[in-house]
Amino acid sequence: MPAAADRAAPVTVITVDGPAASGKGTVARRLADHLGFAHLDTGKLYRAIGLAVLRAGGDPADPDSAVPAVQTADLSTLSDQDLLSDEAAQAASRVAAIPAVREGLLQLQRDFAADPPGGLPGVVLDGRDTGTVICPDATLKFFVTASVEVRAERRHRELLARGEQSIYMVALAEMNERDRRDSTRAVAPLRPAEDAILIDTSGLDTEAVFAAVLRHVAAALG
Ligand code: DC
Secondary structure (H helix, E strand, O other): OOOHHHOOOOOEEEEEEOOOOOOHHHHHHHHHHHHOOEEEEHHHHHHHHHHHHHHOOOOOOOHHHHHHHHHHOOHHHOOOHHHHOHHHHHHHHHHOOOHHHHHHHHHHHHHHHHOOHHHOOEEEEEEOOHHHHHOOOOOEEEEEEOOHHHHHHHHHHHHHHOOOOOOHHHHHHHHHHHHHHHHHOOOOOOOOOOOOEEEEOOOOOHHHHHHHHHHHHHHHHO
16 A cells, blocks of 8 residues: 555545535445445544443543543444444534544544545545544545434434334434534534535435535546
């Protein structure tokens, strides 16, 4: 694998930010596959830390429990299915509000973007702050969003499909709560980068969303 300094061409970095259940994860993964780029779901890093704290019996909102757990962050364990649970999502949102946790994950994400595994020519980073904080100089930035009702409905269906119990009104309340926490925190609050392309997926199916994203990619990268 070429070291970052040995690369013949600069790494193409595409960031896909947006709120929970906006469809950003699907777009980012598919785009990475389509372009032959590496993909990093940065939310999984926060989920892994939140879950590690819960498993150790700690409080994800407590820096004394969450900050040491950053040392356990490992890119090779992000396929753990437990990271997809609602419990992990809620814990992630709490650890993500702690500045020292964000600081602790910053370099790992930037290193991944600077030198994607396997010497791949580009990377798609997906998360809440990849275009604003992690890679402000990214080649191309997307902000994928949808109304809170549409996102709560998607989340509700996803939980039912996984065999978990779910009530739409509870999913809506939790989505509003997570949005509030993610957007009002002091560090790296959820917001679109000024130069991000906004994609509203509320009335679109996944094919239409991906087609719109590809048009922008073709226009920007040729
Ligand atoms: O995208 P997700 O649902 O997997 O993210 C879980 C939580 O992690 C989310 O509530 C906010 C936080 N997060 C963050 O603060 N910054 C990121 N880059 C990614 C996720």
